[in-house]
Amino acid sequence: xxxxxxxxxxxxxxxxxxxxxxxxxxxxxxxxxxxxxxxxxxxxxxxxxxxxxxxxxxxxxxxxxxxxxxxxxxxxxxxxxxxxxxxxxxxxxxxxxxxxxxxxxxxxxxxxxxxxxxxxxxxxxxxxxxxxxxxxxxxxxxxxxxxxxxxxxxxxxxxxxxxxxxxxxxxxxxxxxxxxxxxxxxxxxxxxxxxxxxxxxxxxxxxxxxxxxxxxxxxxxxxxxxxxxxxxxxxxxxxxxxxxxxxxxxxxxxxxxxxxxxxxxxxxxxxxxxxxxxxxxxxxxxxxxxxxxxxxxxxxxxxxxxxxxxxxxxxxxxxxxxxxxxxxxxxxxxxxxxxxxxxxxxxxxxxxxxxxxxxxxxxxxxxxxxxxxxxxxxxxxxx
Amino acid sequence: xxxxxxxxxxxxxxxxxxxxxxxxxxxxxxxxxxxxxxxxxxxxxxxxxxxxxxxxxxxxxxxxxxxxxxxxxxxxxxxxxxxxxxxxxxxxxxxxxxxxxxxxxxxxxxxxxxxxxxxxxxxxxxxxxxxxxxxxxxxxxxxxxxxxxxxxxxxxxxxxxxxxxxxxxxxxxxxxxxxxxxxxxxxxxxxxxxxxxxxxxxxxxxxxxxxxxxxxxxxxxxxxxxxxxxxxxxxxxxxxxxxxxxxxxxxxxxxxxxxxxxxxxxxxxxxxxxxxxxxxxxxxxxxxxxxxxxxxxxxxxxxxxxxxxxxxxxxxxxxxxxxxxxxxxxxxxxxxxxxxxxxxxxxxxxxxxxxxxxxxxxxxxxxxxxxxxxxxxxxxxxx
Numbered sequence: 001x002x003x004x005x006x007x008x009x010x011x012x013x014x015x016x017x018x019x020x021x022x023x024x025x026x027x028x029x030x031x032x033x034x035x036x037x038x039x040x041x042x043x044x045x046x047x048x049x050x051x052x053x054x055x056x057x058x059x060x061x062x063x064x065x066x067x068x069x070x071x072x073x074x075x076x077x078x079x080x081x082x083x084x085x086x087x088x089x090x091x092x093x094x095x096x097x098x099x100x101x102x103x104x105x106x107x108x109x110x111x112x113x114x115x116x117x118x119x120x121x122x123x124x125x126x127x128x129x130x131x132x133x134x135x136x137x138x139x140x141x142x143x144x145x146x147x148x149x150x151x152x153x154x155x156x157x158x159x160x161x162x163x164x165x166x167x168x169x170x171x172x173x174x175x176x177x178x179x180x181x182x183x184x185x186x187x188x189x190x191x192x193x194x195x196x197x198x199x200x201x202x203x204x205x206x207x208x209x210x211x212x213x214x215x216x217x218x219x220x221x222x223x224x225x226x227x228x229x230x231x232x233x234x235x236x237x238x239x240x241x242x243x244x245x246x247x248x249x250x251x252x253x254x255x256x257x258x259x260x261x262x263x264x265x266x267x268x269x270x271x272x273x274x275x276x277x278x279x280x281x282x283x284x285x286x287x288x289x290x291x292x293x294x295x296x297x298x299x300x301x302x303x304x305x306x307x308x309x310x311x312x313x314x315x316x317x318x319x320x321x322x323x324x325x326x327x328x329x330x331x332x333x334x335x336x337x338x339x340x341x342x343x344x345x346x347x348x349x350x351x352x353x354x355x356x357x358x359x360x361x362x363x364x365x366x367x368x369x370x371x372x373x374x375x376x377x378x379x380x381x382x383x
Numbered sequence: 384x385x386x387x388x389x390x391x392x393x394x395x396x397x398x399x400x401x402x403x404x405x406x407x408x409x410x411x412x413x414x415x416x417x418x419x420x421x422x423x424x425x426x427x428x429x430x431x432x433x434x435x436x437x438x439x440x441x442x443x444x445x446x447x448x449x450x451x452x453x454x455x456x457x458x459x460x461x462x463x464x465x466x467x468x469x470x471x472x473x474x475x476x477x478x479x480x481x482x483x484x485x486x487x488x489x490x491x492x493x494x495x496x497x498x499x500x501x502x503x504x505x506x507x508x509x510x511x512x513x514x515x516x517x518x519x520x521x522x523x524x525x526x527x528x529x530x531x532x533x534x535x536x537x538x539x540x541x542x543x544x545x546x547x548x549x550x551x552x553x554x555x556x557x558x559x560x561x562x563x564x565x566x567x568x569x570x571x572x573x574x575x576x577x578x579x580x581x582x583x584x585x586x587x588x589x590x591x592x593x594x595x596x597x598x599x600x601x602x603x604x605x606x607x608x609x610x611x612x613x614x615x616x617x618x619x620x621x622x623x624x625x626x627x628x629x630x631x632x633x634x635x636x637x638x639x640x641x642x643x644x645x646x647x648x649x650x651x652x653x654x655x656x657x658x659x660x661x662x663x664x665x666x667x668x669x670x671x672x673x674x675x676x677x678x679x680x681x682x683x684x685x686x687x688x689x690x691x692x693x694x695x696x697x698x699x700x701x702x703x704x705x706x707x708x709x710x711x712x713x714x715x716x717x718x719x720x721x722x723x724x725x726x727x728x729x730x731x732x733x734x735x736x737x738x739x740x741x742x743x744x745x746x747x748x749x750x751x752x753x754x755x756x757x758x759x760x761x762x763x764x765x766x
Binding site: 021050053054058062063071073076077078081087091097123129239258 | 512
């Protein structure tokens with residue numbers, strides 16, 4: 001059994017006075033402190049980062065992290081677009097399972113706000129297919145098409161999508177590490193300008209800087225000594241065709257469904273056992289699709305059920321979604337997001353989520369997506 | 384036990400009529416054919432690529448490969464500069480060891496010649512430290528400093544380095560997939576223009592396009608059916624500070640030493656058991672350092688021993704180095720190199736290396752380096 005025994009995150013937002021490796025160094029030091037460990041306890045490091053190469057000609061982070069830590073242990077850089085953090089976690093779990101390490105640091109980091117927005121957005125489009133890039137389809141455009149299909153297939157309106165953002169901004173208001181800590185209303189969302197119709201600014205996650213780190217371990221002694229422990233019950237990955245045009249259905253992300261089925265099988269628990277989940281709400285539509293594709297809500301019902309706010313903190317139905325604020329309000333430094341999601345679930349399961357703590361959380365799930373659904377990672381923790 | 388059961392590579396060189404994913408698709412189809420398998424036999428894919436993001440805004444290769452293959456299996460993109468291919472192989476081995484897959488395709492691919500050389504070289508400098516980038520230190524400059532230290536410490540000349548290139552060009556002459564198939568002389572090397580003194584054009588590996596793929600498997604039935612099998616005895620990784628200024632010694636690459644010691648321990652064989660090795664000769668000096676750091680030759684002696692051509696094909700001393708032509712003559716499409724190295728060792732161990740076949744090869748080693756030694760991967764195969 002492998003457990004999470006430590007977590008640290010920077011605040012997400014516009015962190016103009018810190019470089020990518022300032023953030024990486026900060027969270028590695030922070031997570032070692034949180035777990036009360038020294039670097040010598042750790043056998044390897046996995047780092048998820050998407051845009052270092054594209055935006056600042058900054059690659060080979062393995063050796064750069066080795067220099068920060070003055071170490072010779074293996075350090076692996078992985079990239080799967082916005083799922084880079086979740087994939088780094090998945091690979092770290094497998095690395096321990098393979099017997100190559102007992103204790104591993106997982107880092108997710110991204111620096112996005114130092115560049116003009118069009119440069120960052122162009123960089124993000126590296127995750128899309130060549131055809132989609134050529135016709136100028138950015139991620140808002142791709143998710144707008146998914147939203148349009150969903151709304152037309154199941155008869156929903158832009159207002160139905162807006163509830164996701166209102167809920168997640170409330171959670172961001174409760175989270176001191178969130179990029180946006182401002183509550184918003186349905187009217188605010190509907191009044192905000194279109195990014196790609198039907199998606200508006202307040203349907204969309206922001207461009208953020210930030211880094212997050214976890215320590216995971218199979219070392220019985222370290223786990224026994226650790227004050228805050230959550231067990232990793234499963235971490236599973238699936239892929240799908242990068243292009244929307246190559247997919248059979250556009251009212252779902254098939255990679256999410258496949259990864260979720262594998263993850264629940266592996267964890268040997270039911271959907272109803274989950275009390276907290278961090279879902280990949282890069283746009284409001286994405287949380288609705290995820291709620292259905294993960295099997296929490298029946299296909300086509302999310303646009304209705306979201307309006308009951310049953311997954312909002314304080315509503316007491318026993319299943320709260322995106323307590324961190326999600327990508328929408330906590331922010332979306334792409335490489336960091338997947339690690340932060342698992343970190344938030346870990347905080348919830350260990351009773352350390354402060355104002356956004358969900359009572360009696362026994363099982364939690366994190367769902368991280370790359371691109372418009374080309375990669376999905378589903379991770380389940382328990383305590 | 385995990386075995387290599389198939390290999391395919393494109394020719395390395397200036398492949399202007401093929402895109403990055405043309406090359407990836409070609410080697411995946413080719414390796415499936417070589418192993419006589421269908422894609423349905425494979426549970427996951429690992430792809431090593433360094434510059435897709437930097438040079439052509441092309442990331443998220445997991446989902447792009449999924450689209451080529453019309454599959455939903457996990458596809459992982461890893462990046463460790465020029466060690467990206469070796470790291471992809473290492474992670475694939477660990478993934479199987481972890482029980483997450485039985486059979487995995489490992490792809491290394493790079494497209495470098497579609498861009499002006501200064502653009503590609505600037506992209507390559509993404510693997511160096513920020514300080515080194517800022518002062519304009521490209522990789523020829525970094526390795527030139529290592530060469531200078533080595534030559535001055537042990538009393539060698541530029542001519543002593545040149546023997547590496549002459550030997551490896553002879554091997555490239557024998558390899559129909561090599562970028563350069565032209566034999567050269569010591570005089571040719573010495574007459575070639577300086578890139579960064581004391582290193583000259585003919586001390587340096589070229590900028591190349593290319594892709595290579597392996598299939599590795601723990602499936603007893605598939606391995607038993609396979610015509611050509613080499614066992615993976617070990618694959619080990621170490622890191623070092625990215626900056627030369629942070630290292631204690633500059634007459635060695637410490638990451639290579641650490642990875643090699645771990646790999647020989649794991650494989651339970653001696654240095655003298657190795658009959659073929661593919662070493663990371665990005666510059667002539669790098670092969671000399673590697674021969675010493677891997678423990679084949681005593682520190683400080685490589686500049687002398689290389690002149691006896693004892694590691695050149697046909698010289699019959701039972702240990703031949705860089706039969707593919709090495710990075711120098713076979714070419715260096717950075718993400719592909721680490722996969723091609725292991726593929727060459729596999730061809731040698733299975734008697735399929737054609738004109739460059741080394742007799743009675745029982746054990747072989749591949750050594751892949753990232754940057755100026757920030758990452759090293761050492762892999763040992765046996766049959």
